[in-house]
Amino acid sequence: MVLATTSLVSGAQAASAVTYDEKRGPNYSSRVILTFDDCPVNLTDFQRVIKYAKRKNDGHVFAPTGVCIERFRQKYGVDLAKLARSYGQYVINHSVNHPKDLRKLSCEGVARELGRPGVVTNYGRPPYGGIDATVRCGYARVSMKPWLWTGSTGDWMGKSKAEIIAAAARVAKPGATILMHMEDKGFNPDAISKIKAKLEDRGLRLCRAYRGLDNRGAIIGSPVKLPNRLPC
Numbered sequence: 001m002v003l004a005t006t007s008l009v010s011g012a013q014a015a016s017a018v019t020y021d022e023k024r025g026p027n028y029s030s031r032v033i034l035t036f037d038d039c040p041v042n043l044t045d046f047q048r049v050i051k052y053a054k055r056k057n058d059g060h061v062f063a064p065t066g067v068c069i070e071r072f073r074q075k076y077g078v079d080l081a082k083l084a085r086s087y088g089q090y091v092i093n094h095s096v097n098h099p100k101d102l103r104k105l106s107c108e109g110v111a112r113e114l115g116r117p118g119v120v121t122n123y124g125r126p127p128y129g130g131i132d133a134t135v136r137c138g139y140a141r142v143s144m145k146p147w148l149w150t151g152s153t154g155d156w157m158g159k160s161k162a163e164i165i166a167a168a169a170r171v172a173k174p175g176a177t178i179l180m181h182m183e184d185k186g187f188n189p190d191a192i193s194k195i196k197a198k199l200e201d202r203g204l205r206l207c208r209a210y211r212g213l214d215n216r217g218a219i220i221g222s223p224v225k226l227p228n229r230l231p232c
């Protein structure tokens with residue numbers, strides 16, 4: 001009994017000693033996670049990507065803005081966040097209005113930007129990666145952790161699909177979080193499959209779709225609040 005208690009305590013201490021890395025977010029594994037921000041061009045594009053992800057057991061992160069979620073709700077009658085989660089994908093906050101620089105807001109102003117109709121959850125990506133102590137205050141106020149990225153594809157600069165695939169492969173490393181966007185040319189099954197193949201050539205694997213914390217059995221809907229350690 002004494003031994004068991006001792007090991008429990010030391011286990012808890014070890015877990016709390018791990019510092020949170022804003023660039024890597026809750027991915028403590030060596031798998032690479034693709035993240036798609038902003039807003040898809042249409043529902044078909046979005047459905048293609050999430051269906052393909054589930055079929056291939058890939059788990060991506062989607063970070064739609066609140067404005068985007070509202071637009072899709074009005075235009076198609078769907079909730080993008082719920083839809084993505086139902087395919088075992090992860091959904092994080094990306095503000096309501098995508099302000100150019102959250103650092104120009106107060107702590108309270110940042111907290112407001114992180115509310116509805118944006119995604120209400122425990123991780124969020126500040127637009128353009130703008131972050132400082134005040135922005136962190138806003139995130140803390142709504143119990144959300146900022147999640148940036150370790151490598152960017154630069155897809156938003158009008159790059160071609162081939163350029164985005166090459167960039168993703170170039171910036172990938174073990175445990176990487178790769179920044180991409182839903183409105184750009186890398187947001188389709190063809191680009192994602194080619195990125196995956198290039199990563200595999202380098203011995204890197206993508207995060208898998210959600211199958212519960214034990215990562216066993218069938219793919220199930222992912223939780224609204226992400227696990228603090230993704231079962232990638």
Ligand SMILES: [Zn+2]
Nearest residue numbers: 037038127128
């Ligand atoms: Zn964005």
